[in-house]
Amino acid sequence: xxxxxxxxxxxxxxxxxxxxxxxxxxxxxxxxxxxxxxxxxxxxxxxxxxxxxxxxxxxxxxxxxxxxxxxxxxxxxxxxxxxxxxxxxxxxxxxxxxxxxxxxxxxxxxxxxxxxxxxxxxxxxxxxxxxxxxxxxxxxxxxxxxxxxxxxxxxxxxxxxxxxxxxxxxxxxxxxxxxxxxxxxxxxxxxxxxxxxxxxxxxxxxxxxxxxxxxxxxxxxxxxxxxxxxxxxxxxxxxxxxxxxxxxxxxxxxxxxxxxxxxxxxxxxxxxxxxxxxxxxxxxxxxxxxxxxxxxxxxxxxxxxxxxxxxxxxxxxxxxxxxxxxxxxxxxxxxxxxxxxxxxxxxxxxxxxxxxxxxxxxxxxxxxxxxxxxxxxxxxxxxxxxxxxxxxxxxxxxxxxxxxxxxxxxxxxxxxxxxxxxxxxxxxxxxxxxxxxxxxxxxxxxxxxxxxxxxxxxxxxxxxxxxxxxxxxxxxxxxxxxxxxxxxxxxxxxxxxxxxxxxxxxxxxxxxxxxxxxxxxxxxxxxxxxxxxxxxxxxxxxxxxxxxxxxxxxxxxxxxxxxxxxxxxxxxxxxxxxxxxxxxxxxxxxxxxxxxxxxxxxxxxxxxxxxxxxxxxxxxxxxxxxxxxxxxxxxxxxxxxxxxxxxxxxxxxxxxxxxxxxxxxxxxxxxxxxxxxxxxxxxxxxxxxxxxxxxxxxxxxxxxxxxxxxxxxxxxxxxxxxxxxxxxxxxxxxxxxxxxxxxxxxxxxxxxxxxxxxxxxxxxxxxxxxxxxxxxxxxxxxxxxxxxxxxxxxxxxxxxxxxxxxxxxxxxxxxxxxxxxxxxxxxxxxxxxxxxxxxxxxxxxxxxxxxxxxxxxxxxxxxxxxxxxxxxxxxxxxxxxxxxxxxxxxxxxxx
DNA sequence: GCAAGGTC
Numbered sequence: 067x068x069x070x071x072x073x074x075x076x077x078x079x080x081x082x083x084x085x086x087x088x089x090x091x092x093x094x095x096x097x098x099x100x101x102x103x104x105x106x107x108x109x110x111x112x113x114x115x116x117x118x119x120x121x122x123x124x125x126x127x128x129x130x131x132x133x134x135x136x137x138x139x140x141x142x143x144x145x146x147x148x149x150x151x152x153x154x155x156x157x158x159x160x161x162x163x164x165x166x167x168x169x170x171x172x173x174x175x176x177x178x179x180x181x182x183x184x185x186x187x188x189x190x191x192x193x194x195x196x197x198x199x200x201x202x203x204x205x206x207x208x209x210x211x212x213x214x215x216x217x218x219x220x221x222x223x224x225x226x227x228x229x230x231x232x233x234x235x236x237x238x239x240x241x242x243x244x245x246x247x248x249x250x251x252x253x254x255x256x257x258x259x260x261x262x263x264x265x266x267x268x269x270x271x272x273x274x275x276x277x278x279x280x281x282x283x284x285x286x287x288x289x290x291x292x293x294x295x296x297x298x299x300x301x302x303x304x305x306x307x308x309x310x311x312x313x314x315x316x317x318x319x320x321x322x323x324x325x326x327x328x329x330x331x332x333x334x335x336x337x338x339x340x341x342x343x344x345x346x347x348x349x350x351x352x353x354x355x356x357x358x359x360x361x362x363x364x365x366x367x368x369x370x371x372x373x374x375x376x377x378x379x380x381x382x383x384x385x386x387x388x389x390x391x392x393x394x395x396x397x398x399x400x401x402x403x404x405x406x407x408x409x410x411x412x413x414x415x416x417x418x419x420x421x422x423x424x425x426x427x428x429x430x431x432x433x434x435x436x437x438x439x440x441x442x443x444x445x446x447x448x449x450x451x452x453x454x455x456x457x458x459x460x461x462x463x464x465x466x467x468x469x470x471x472x473x474x475x476x477x478x479x480x481x482x483x484x485x486x487x488x489x490x491x492x493x494x495x496x497x498x499x500x501x502x503x504x505x506x507x508x509x510x511x512x513x514x515x516x517x518x519x520x521x522x523x524x525x526x527x528x529x530x531x532x533x534x535x536x537x538x539x540x541x542x543x544x545x546x547x548x549x550x551x552x553x554x555x556x557x558x559x560x561x562x563x564x565x566x567x568x569x570x571x572x573x574x575x576x577x578x579x580x581x582x583x584x585x586x587x588x589x590x591x592x593x594x595x596x597x598x599x600x601x602x603x604x605x606x607x608x609x610x611x612x613x614x615x616x617x618x619x620x621x622x623x624x625x626x627x628x629x630x631x632x633x634x635x636x637x638x639x640x641x642x643x644x645x646x647x648x649x650x651x652x653x654x655x656x657x658x659x660x661x662x663x664x665x666x667x668x669x670x671x672x673x674x675x676x677x678x679x680x681x682x683x684x685x686x687x688x689x690x691x692x693x694x695x696x697x698x699x700x701x702x703x704x705x706x707x708x709x710x711x712x713x714x715x716x717x718x719x720x721x722x723x724x725x726x727x728x729x730x731x732x733x734x735x736x737x738x739x740x741x742x743x744x745x746x747x748x749x750x751x752x753x754x755x756x757x758x759x760x761x762x763x764x765x766x767x768x769x770x771x772x773x774x775x776x777x778x779x780x781x782x783x784x785x786x787x788x789x790x791x792x793x794x795x796x797x798x799x800x801x802x803x804x805x806x807x808x809x810x811x812x813x814x815x816x817x818x819x820x821x822x823x824x825x826x827x828x829x830x831x832x833x834x835x836x837x838x839x840x841x842x843x844x845x846x847x848x849x850x851x852x853x854x855x856x857x858x859x860x861x862x863x864x865x866x867x868x869x870x871x872x873x874x875x876x877x878x879x880x881x882x883x884x885x886x887x888x889x890x891x892x893x894x895x896x897x898x899x900x901x902x903x904x905x906x907x908x909x910x911x912x913x914x915x916x917x918x919x920x921x922x923x924x925x926x927x928x929x930x931x932x933x934x935x936x937x938x939x940x941x942x943x944x945x946x947x948x949x950x951x952x953x954x955x956x957x958x959x960x961x
Numbered sequence: 962g963c964a965a966g967g968t969c
Binding site: 086087088115137138139140141143144146151152153158161195196200201203204252255256258259260261262263264265266267268271288289290292293294295296297591592594595598599 | 963965968
């Protein structure tokens with residue numbers, strides 16, 4: 067760095083230094099002023115929090131009088147021009163184009179004045195903002211204010227990642243320029259967040275708040291139904307898990323366990339099949355085993371296994387581990403970590419980085435811990451080349467280029483003012499750091515497989531040969547169980563052979579740590595803001611946290627997500643934020659221009675907003691499921707409740723009525739909604755529909771009233787009549803054809819996971835067999851029921867015919883299939899499907915012939931599911947020929 | 962009255 071034109075000779079220059087927070091100004095001033103003549107003086111600025119520290123310092127032989135003050139985070143905010151700020155001042159759509167400006171808010175004006183006043187008397191400014199994107203943006207905010215007061219300032223940026231002497235002294239001697247690209251990326255984020263957030267928030271608040279009785283709010287006139295690109299995906303995680311739990315149907319399964327006693331203890335052998343859902347099948351195999359219980363060792367495998375230490379510590383990992391090991395809330399963890407950081411004990415606690423740069427002097431850091439009464443001896447051993455314990459840390463592949471992983475920066479054996487949580491967090495940081503630079507633990511693993519009456523069982527044993535990093539990382543263990551030495555061909559009689567049952571369980575509600583994990587994975591929020599987003603869900607009545615700190619959505623939260631989901635939008639999913647984050651990265655790296663990213667992103671969001679507004683009926687409808695309509699509605703959103711068409715065949719309790727939704731589409735839905743989700747969507751080309759007094763002569767059970775339909779002429783093929791009296795009972799081919807041609811008013815059925823809407827009688831085997839449980843009917847493509855309960859089908863035989871054709875076509879066209887055996891009826895023993903075996907077979911015009919060489923010809927009838935073979939999947943059937951039975955209609959389709 | 966990001 068040149069000494070600059072402002073310096074000159076030995077003349078002392080005045081340097082204004084600005085940090086992101088008062089504590090950093092104080093800490094850096096303390097470090098720089100130490101051992102400098104004149105000491106450090108403190109005086110007040112305009113803001114009572116942001117003091118000004120003064121001391122002398124020499125930068126590259128240039129004597130400087132340093133003035134060190136601070137801001138408190140961002141100095142400026144982005145806002146719409148005044149004429150767009152009132153909610154009713156404009157159409158929310160205009161918020162995508164309305165002019166925005168940056169301004170210093172009222173509560174930051176005193177800081178601004180301090181900066182202006184001090185900048186006037188200085189020749190240089192050094193920006194000590196945090197070294198991340200936001201810090202770079204704040205640096206430019208500070209610059210804007212200071213340059214207004216003094217055009218001739220010589221500008222420098224200090225880069226540092228820990229408040230420790232050598233870092234700070236080094237950074238002030240190697241000053242750089244502020245990075246405009248990093249700052250640009252933040253400008254982009256701010257503008258997008260503001261425009262999307264404000265437009266959607268105004269839109270949905272004004273649409274829904276007054277239209278429904280929101281019983282949870284004391285004053286719902288002031289309620290804000292906010293939308294934000296971080297808060298909504300966070301809500302989405304909560305709702306998605308909640309739906310997953312609702313959709314779960316417990317199912318009993320069976321497994322066979324085997325134990326073997328020996329002198330020193332016992333070994334447990336697990337069934338290779340894992341478990342079966344069919345009792346008859348499981349008990350048959352079990353009886354086989356009981357009749358011939360002699361176990362023969364069929365395989366003995368010995369292997370050395372390594373257990374690796376964790377990657378260097380990032381913020382999220384710190385939060386998760388503190389939660390797991392100490393049950394500390396992540397909020398408290400960060401509070402304590404911030405305090406430890408500000409007192410120099412650990413490095414900056416808000417970091418994404420989980421790898422150390424090669425320049426880091428890891429050994430010196432380890433050395434500093436050598437004197438600790440508890441882990442000091444481990445640190446010493448680590449540095450001893452004889453021990454062979456050292457290993458250069460492996461990185462987890464994340465680097466925010468601003469901060470190193472969290473590591474100890476100052477030795478402490480505990481301070482008197484520390485709370486228990488301070489001790490815990492410091493210990494975790496130190497032990498984690500020492501573990502990172504240690505060798506992995508080494509174990510010897512033995513796997514033994516046995517055969518009882520043709521069934522396979524396995525047992526694993528492990529002996530730890532070298533604990534290595536586990537010696538210092540007391541939070542992790544590597545359970546080892548000892549099993550005796552077995553030899554191939556050895557035989558024994560098991561001590562016990564039991565048939566045990568279990569029940570499948572839904573996943574638990576999301577805990578705070580789970581939620582943080584989801585957000586982290588999806589890139590929602592930053593280390594410093596994730597908690598705010600979670601808190602916002604509670605503040606907005608979108609979610610609640612129960613006594614075991616698990617989250618579930620409120621009616622409001624669920625309704626909003628359901629509304630957008632029904633539109634087919636993924637505004638509640640994390641993809642939008644991920645895309646924005648990707649673009650921001652591109653801006654900060656200089657590969658995309660700020661204006662270009664802003665323009666494309668806002669254009670897309672504007673189109674999305676327009677679409678959402680056009681489909682607001684879906685939002686309205688979802689809210690109507692959970693809330694009563696309010697009589698102070700602004701109107702225009704009335705849902706027509708029409709006449710009864712038939713008794714609901716699904717819940718058998720309520721009537722199905724013809725309805726027109728706010729978006730104009732027609733449907734016949736069950737009045738038992740939301741408990742009963744039976745619905746028949748009518749063609750999207752309908753302009754009018756009314757229930758007649760005529761009943762269908764072929765459909766039942768009970769009376770099914772015919773409907774008078776009027777179609778929009780231009781939306782149906784010319785050979786169809788625009789007027790039609792039809793039946794939704796399943797007999798009406800014209801109606802079915804028009805649904806096929808024009809689609810329905812329903813959302814697309816392909817984009818969502820079954821969200822608890824599955825009806826109570828839905829086939830559990832179908833759900834289980836299909837790894838992506840579909841909440842939609844395979845026959846009519848509608849949601850709310852599955853094919854075997856398709857209400858638009860007059861009888862099962864109709865479904866069966868249709869499925870038969872589909873499956874046979876599928877068999878002709880598919881090159882490979884997964885045969886997922888769901889239920890077995892055993893015709894002959896002992897040939898049964900075994901899991902995990904790979905085989906090949908060919909498909910021959912509707913009948914699947916499976917060739918497995920060594921297996922004798924035995925027929926096994928099975929209920930199976932056919933679907934395309936994914937790369938990682940294996941065929942699980944082990945039979946010569948299976949009659950292919952459709953899992954939906956229960957009929958054999960390959961006769 | 963709206964976002965998310967800093968920070969107190």
